[in-house]
Structures are given as structure tokens and as C-alpha cells.
Amino acid sequence: MFDIQEQLKKLPDSPGVYIMKDKDKNIIYIGKAKILKNRVRQYFQSSKHHSPKVQSMVANIAEFEYIVTDSELEALVLECNLIKKHKPRYNILLKDDKHYPYIKVTMNEEYPRIVITRKIEKDGAKYFGPYTSTTAVRETIDLIKKVFWIRTCKKEFPRDIGKERPCLNYYIKQCLAPCQGNINKESYRQMFRDICAFLDGKQDALIDKLTRDMHEAAERMDFEKAASIRDKINNIKQIAEKQKIISSTLSDQDVVAFAAGEDEACVQVFFIRGGKLIGREHFIIDGTSQMESQEVMTSFVKQFYNSTSYIPKEIVLQEDIDEASIIESWLTSRRGSKVYITVPRKGEKQKLIQMVAKNALETLQQFEGKLRKDKQFVQSALTELKNYLSLEKLPYRIEAYDISNTGGIESVGSMVVFKNAKPSNSDYRKFKIKSVIGPNDYDSMKEILYRRFKRANKESDLIKSGELNEEDAKFYQLPDLILVDGGKGHVSSVKEILNELRINIPVFGMVKDDRHRTRAAATEDLEINIPVDSSAFRLLTQIQDEVHRVAITYHRKLRSKKIIQSELEAIDGIGSVRRKKLLQHFKSIDKIRMATIDELTQVEGMDKRSAESVYNYFHAKNK
Template sequence: MFDIQEELKKLPDKPGVYIMKDANGIVIYVGKAVVLKNRVRQYFHQSANHPPKVQAMVAKISEFEYIITDSEVEALMLECNLIKKYKPKYNILLKDDKHYPYIKVTMNEEYPRILKTRRVEKDGAKYFGPYSSGFAVNDAIDTLKKLFPIKTCNRKLPNDIGKFRPCLNYHLKKCLGPCQGEVNKNEYHEMMRKICSFLSGQYDEILNDLKAQMEEAAEQLEFEKAAQIRNKISSMTQLSEKQKVLSTDGQDRDVIGFSRDATDLCIQVFFVRNGRVIGREHYIFEGEGDEEIGYSLSTFIKQFYNNVQFIPSEIVIQNEIEDSETISQWLTEKRGHKVSIRVPVRGELVRLVKMVSQNAEVSLKLFKDRLKRVDNVNEEGINQLMKLLELEQRPRRIEAYDISNTGSSEIVASMVVFIDGKPARQEYRKFKMKSVEQQNDYASMQETLYRRLSRAKKEKEENIEKPKFSDLPDLILVDGGFGHVSAAQQIADEFEYRLVIAGMAKDSRHRTKSLVYNGKEYELSAYMPLLRLITEIQDETHRVAVDYNRTLRAKRYTHSELDEIEGVGETRKKALLKHFKSLAAIKKADIAQLMEVQGINEKVAIKIYNYFRNK
């Protein structure tokens, strides 16, 4: 029998890796530590304020083991390999460990070629990339083949010179024909050097050379040749424009930014080579939105660079990470040259990080939009809701309520309706408090529900043809905890309605955390479809309440003395101000002058005149 408390006492004060297992012996988490004794014990401290995900993990730990290493860098390397091996449930997992494509120029050969590859080797060839897709590489190689008459076959030169007939590319003048021994090796290498310069982002030399050739051909009246060179210039310009210029220092770097919401995290990487973006990639981590971002970025960087073939000299990140020095040392050893990790605070790099973060935000939104288009997503959330709260019937109609106020003014409430897991905006309602004059969320919630339920009762008693409140909810969700649920339940009991009422509770960062129901709090981190559904409902309810509050505030701040005059509405007020230009001029006008304004008759003119004279 594994005694956790006894085993904690045996932990050494050395660096290493710890492996957490559940009751079935399955690895559920792998982590590294500078001091194993301190790090592992933190998980089991009674007073530890762990996030929900860590709490859920600790509850499932039945045993643990550890491996001592000589240094933190060794621990980091071992951690990466073990995560890749076991794919633990509670680690942030980089599901996509694909090898990105590169363009390889075989400068180690006497007659170099241009190839697509997914492996970077120390073989004397030059590599350019990574590119975000094989299509992007193929497109670039095809364009280069049109621009330069390069060798594309696999014949081994100079051994095979003169042994074969020239291919079709030779006759079409798409290859210089080094297999026929007609090409000077130095001249061929010079052409390949220009191609490498082009792939490095140095376009000016080649473009200027082509323009000079085009002008020379035109002067010699070789217009067909000039047109061909012109087409090459156009192709080269288009290819160069596909690579966005981000900086002028020409350095290789990866720029990493992120965006997250209550449930999910998106990390975006821009590959910058020689100051130009040649590719980008984003990764969605479902259920990791509430994780500490420094930990998430650190975990991502370790897994990402454990797989890639090329590591740049600089990695620019949006947020500080705890073990940046250790990761930098590990990457330096892996690359063979210095690798720095930095969080910019000013200058051009801050703008780059912001741009990457904005792209991550767009990618996360597109991911969420795709989820919403899948019909069974909210269906699964509702099924989890029924099971978690042990509801007797399926909550087809869900009504959610939230309160918004500005101190003692503009106290409002929103009623948002979801039917079959989807927002029914035509059913939304907004309330402005009538009896509550001071900030009191409980009293405001009670007034709102009282008015809503009394309207339902009245509509049924009077048999109104087009009722707006008669359809009672299968579930009421209130924004808040136990106190809000209790306040709402009192009103339901008063009307003798058997309504299911639950509270939507948030964490310290105002993110949806749990449901409060029947005196219990239900953590949602283990129920991702349900968490997404409740988050969507809570955010929508909050948005409607805040928007209504802002609308009322805007009206109050634009309030005019004209609003106090009977018969002067918004249209007549605008007409008066447009005609007289100012309120002071309206006050001085007589009845005849007031009647000159469109929409102002004698009766209204007299009321306006008397109002200001009496005042």
C-alpha cells in the first residue's frame, strides 16, 4: 500500500522529474522540479490554493514516483520525453507534433538542387523555413524553377555527365543541362547563390539584375526576350510579397503570442526568417483557458521545440515564464548556438507580439464559431447538466438573469433565454428597477423575478392572445452564488411555482467556475461541453445587462430641460436644437419663432414658451 504522506518525507532536495499515477497505475501528470522535495509536497498541502484542474488531479493521485537528475536542464529534457511517451491527462498536450516543411538547397553538391524536406541535417546544404504547409513550399519551388534554369533530376554529377540524353527541360530551356557538361560549375553555383539570397529575403540584387537584362534586351530590339524577363520579374515580385516584412534587422526568430477565454487557450507562432514572416501556426488547447499562462507558455515551448527541426536564435514571447533561463540553456545545447528567450517591453518587437496575439484571438474565435456550428455541442452540455444536477426532465427552456447598476442609479436586470441550448433573442427581456433605489443585487433579483412571474400569472388568468411571459422556464440560472439562488427561490415559492433554480458562480478572475444548486457547488472544469454552455449563457446575460445599463446612462447624460416639457419628445427636441442651435436661443424665442420649427404647433409652442417664462 502506497502511503503518500510517508513517501513525501523521503523526497530528496535535488532536481528531477516526478510522475503522478492514479489508482489504476496510469500516469496522469509529469512535471519537473528544481527541488523535488519542495515541489511535490506543494500538491498535498491542505492550505494550498490550487486552481480547479490541479485540485481534480490531486484528488486522483494514488501514488507517485520520481527520477533524480544532475541538473534542471536534464530534468527538463526528461520531462519532455516522458510527456511525449505517456501523454498524461492533466498535462497540457501539444497534439500536433508534425515536422514543418523546409526548402533545401544542396549547396554541398557540385551541381545543387532545390528540394522540399521535413528534416534539417548538418550535411552542408542550406535550409530555409519552416513553412506553414507543404503547399507553400511547393509554390515557392515551382516559382523558382520558372525563374531559374536549375537542375531538377536526380542524376549524380559529374559521374553521369554525357551518359544520358538531355531531358525535355533542357530542350525547353528550363535547365542549363549540366548533365551534358555544357555548364561551368562556378557559374552554376553563382546562380544557386542568388537563389539562396532570394530565399533569405534579399530580393533587390536579383530584381535589379533582371531589370537590367530586360532593358538591354529591349534596346537590342529582342522584345520577346524582354517580355520573358518581364514575366520573371512579375513572378519574383509576387513571391516576395507573400512574405510580410516584420523587421529590418534580418534576424531569425519565432514570435509567440496567445489569446484565451474562460475555457480555451490559443497559442500562435509566427516564423520570422531574415526579418520576414514565412509561415505561422496556431494551436488550440481545449479546457486550458483558466490555467496560469506562464505555465501554459512554458509547457508549450518545451513540447514545441522538442519536435521542431530548426530552432532560431531568438524566441520572443508575450508573457514571462518561470523557467526561461533553463529552457534557453536547453535550446542552446540542442541548437549548438546561443538561443535567447525574451519578453519585449518597448519598440518594434512589442508591435510584433501584439500582432501575433491578435491573430491568436482571431484563431480562437474561429474555433469557437466552428464549435457553435456543430449541432451536438450544446446538446452534450445539456446532457451533462441533467446528469450533474440530477434533473428529472430535460431543461428545454433556460432563462438566465443578471443585475447591472451604477451605484444607486440605472439599476437594471437582463433576462436571456436559451432554447435547446441556443440563444432565442426574440425572447430576451430587460428590466429597470422600480422599487430598489440602492445597490442591492438580492433585492433587484427578487423584483425582476417577481415582475416576470407576475406577468406570466396575469397573462394566463386573462388569457392574453399574444403572451410574452407565459412560457415558464425549465431552468432558471442567476448570476451569483448561494445568496442569489436563495433570493430567487423565495420569489418562486411565493408564486408556488416548482422551478429549478441554480447559480452561475465565477472565480477570482471573473470566469465561469461552477454551478450552485440545492445547497451544493458543482465544479465544471471536468465537464467541458457544460462549462462552454454555461460560460456562453453567463457572458450573454452579462452583456445584455451591461448594454442596457449603458444605454440608460447615455440617456441621462444627454438629458435636457426640453425633456421636462409635455409634448416635446426626442424628434421635436432635435428639431428645436437644429433650428435654434442652442438651448439659450430656445429660451429667448417667442411663440411665433417657436412655431417656425418643423413639427412645433401653436399648442406645443405655448407650452415651451410658458415653461421657460414660469421657470
């Protein structure tokens, strides 16, 4: 037995991380301490000053362990990483662990490129962002291409200059064709320096520079170039007008504020770069009703900036946070230059905080409204389904199955899971049909149900013997209801398997009409009509559409892969290993077809002879 009082006496007076566990040895809380001895003992002293949340946590602590670190900063980093890994129930947890997209300008290359990335590296390139969606990034890059006529090909310069004729973009005046040497390296790099200035929010300086270039071109009577520059200036002005200047400091800032609800809080982050708002994001945190606002803000800052790639120069907060100086030091070490955490009480920054907090409150109210509607739908849908199908209990876990094939080729099965009337993607399973030849849906359905529940029985035995943990099992949890895409015959097939395995779970079919839309539920003997305006029918339709989508997507993927493999099998000297490497490198048969011999030789395992074989095969075929 773990003697808590005895172990408390052995705690060191060093910085470190402490890990609280319950009677089942599950980690329920992770914290850091400047002095472990003092911090951990506080939990087990008088509880009258503890919050209800801490009291509840302490009541569940059966044992604890700790990790000593050399400094408080090391303890902070370790705490963040352990919380992210174990997700303890009493820690504040960010559900949205997002890696935001950034625009990367490869100024470290002779001929720069623009790419989308979610990881910032110290490689000499310039990074701009974060953007809150890939769509926003692509729109920005499309605008840059329109204004600056940069290349979009994957050719390597200067190696590939002059090797092939220019692409279509050159002829439609969307590329300056550096592949032909039409623009020298320094001029091309200067264009990318202008792009960086544009992305950095310095549109005014860029417009001034382009205006001078336009006048110089006009004076030389190069009116075509002057008109082109004029169009660029107009496009940049239109973009600049859409960006809202909300900070006169013109620095990089994140502004963080939150609004608290009944049992959750919404934290809003505004990303300000060069004084302009480039994006915003919100995070919903559950279980905050018994927490101080300072605790909410501190936990958010640590978890959010432990995951994000970019740390701005200044982080403006609505509330003070615990151990602000050590967190500042941590963020400074991550950024590589000084980071300031400020909590403004007046002035422009305070007005920014108020604006962000207002947005957080509005988002929280929308979330709570949606949450209430979702709860009402879940309760009504499951209750109605129970009544229409005469079930003994509410079907909290529903499993649905479907078969997909083309003339019996690449036949597959899908299993989707709905928990509390919502899809549980992590529980989805896909099956390749192994024992059935030809298009036989009944036998295919029997096979996947047999494999699924046979595996469940095996895992159950392993759990009972202690050889498998319940959380590691993939098929152990059984459904309250089984739905199959089909009618009476499909239901009979499934029941035959369940009876053989001595499993008693209700089974119903999902019948479609002539237009492949959900029509009714089915037993072995009859169809059950469910009102189309009911929540139960809406849920049934959603489940049937989802299981069909998963099955047909998996089938198409396998069929497409087989077609590609068959195409490559016809090429002399290209065996299974090289086929696999080619597909991993180029991702599609079309890209392999368009590749040059030099590009093919860059693939692992491809020599010049095999590259020529692939190239000649496709080009001879095209002729």
C-alpha cells in the same frame, strides 16, 4: 500499499522529473524540479494556495515516482519527452504535433538540388522554413524552377554527364541541361547561391546583381540572354511584393501569443525570417480555464520547441515564462548558437505581439463557433437516428461495413468507426476475404463480421484473465449500432452471424438509389425513409461514403500490387525477393520501366545481369 508520506521523506535534493499516478497506475501528471524534495512536497502541503486544477490532480494521486538527473537542463529535456510519450491528463497537451516542411538546398553536393524535407540535419546543406503547408513549399519551388531553370531529374552528377540526351525541359527552356555540360559546375553552384539569397529574403541584393548581369549581356550584344535575365528580375519583383515586411530587425524570429476562451486557448505562432512573414500556425489547447497564462505559455514553449526541427535566433513571447533562463539554455543547445527569449513591453516587437494576439483571438472565436455547431449536429444527428431506427439508446459508437471486389478478385472488406458522429480513423480495420470464392457479398460480409466479433470475444476473455490490457485491445470495444452497405439480404447475413455468436447489437442496411447515393435505411423486412434534410440522413450519407471509400481504396491497392507483381514475375531471374526490393526502391512499375541499368544495379540484391534482364524486358516490350 504506497505510503505517500513515507516516500516524501526519501525524496532527494537533486534535480529530476517526477511522475504522478492514480490508483490504476495511470500517469496523470509529469513535472520537472530543480530540487525534487522541495517541489514534490509542495503538492501535499496546504491546498488553499493551489489552483482548482492542482487540487483535483492531488486528490487523484495514489503514488508517484521520480527520475534523478545530473542537471536541471537534463530534467527539462526528459520532462518534454515523457509528456510527449505518455500524454498525462493534467498536463497541457499540444494536439498538433506537427513536423513542418522545409526547403533543403544541398549545397553540400557538387551539383546542388532542391528537395522538400521535414527533418533538419547538420549535413552542410542549407534549410529554409518552416512552411505551414507542403503546398506552400511546392509553390515556392515551382517559382524557383521558373526563374532559375534548375534541373528536376534524379541523375547523379558528374557521373551521368553526357550519358543521355537532355530531357524535354531543356528544349522548352526550363532547364540549363547540366547533364550535357552546358553549364559548368561553378556557374551552376553560383545559381544556387542566388537561390539561397532569394529564399533568405535578400531579393533586393539579388535583383541588383541580376540587373548588372543584364546590362553586361546587353553591352556584349547578347540580347537573348539579357531578355532572359530581365524576365527573371520581373518574376522576382512580383514574388517580393507578395511578402510582407513586418520586422525591421531582418532577423529570424518566432512571435508567440495566445487568446483564452471558456475552457480552451488558441496559441498563434508567426514565423518571421529575414524580417518577412513566411507563415503562421495556430494550436488549440483544451482544459485551460483554471490555468494561469504563464503556465499556458511555458507549457506551449517547451512542447512546441521540443518537436520542431528549427529554432530561430529569437523567440518573442506575449507572457513571461517559468525558468526562462534554463529554457533559453536548452534552446541554445538545440540550435547550436545563442537563442534569446524576449517579452517586449513597448516598441515594434510589442506591436507584433498585439497583431499575433489579435489573430489568435479571431481564430479562437472561429473555433468556438465551429465547436458549438459540431456539438449541435452531433446531438441532433444521434437523437434523430435513435428515433428513426427505434434504438434503445443513442448510438455513440457506430460501426459500418462494406465489401469491394472486381469479379470476386482481391475481395476485401472495410470497417469504419464513428464516435460521437465523427470518424475515428485509428479504429478503422481492413480485411482480406479468405473463405469466399467469387463475387459473393453476403458470404463475404458474414466472414468479416464473424472474424471481427470472434476476435472481440477472445480479447474479452484475455482481459478478464489479466493477459491483455484494455487499451491494447483492437476489437474489444463493441458498437451501439452496426450499419452495412446494402439492403435486406446484407442485414440478414449479419444477423445470422451475431445470433451464432450470441451478440445483441442492432443492425441496419444503408440502401443506395440508382445513382449510388444514400436513399434509406433497411431492416430484414422493410426500408426506413429518413428525411433528406435531417442531420440523421446527413450522418448516414457520410458514414456510407466513408466505408465505401475505405473498401474501394484498399481493393484498388491490392489489385494494383497484384498487377505489378504479375508484370515482374514474367522477367527471367527476378524472384520474389528482388521483386520486393525493386518495388520498395522505385515505388511504381513506371519508374522501374524508365530506370537505366546503372540505376537498377543500385537496388539491393540486383547485380548487373539481373539489371540487364529487367531493362531488356521493358525496352524489348516497348519496341
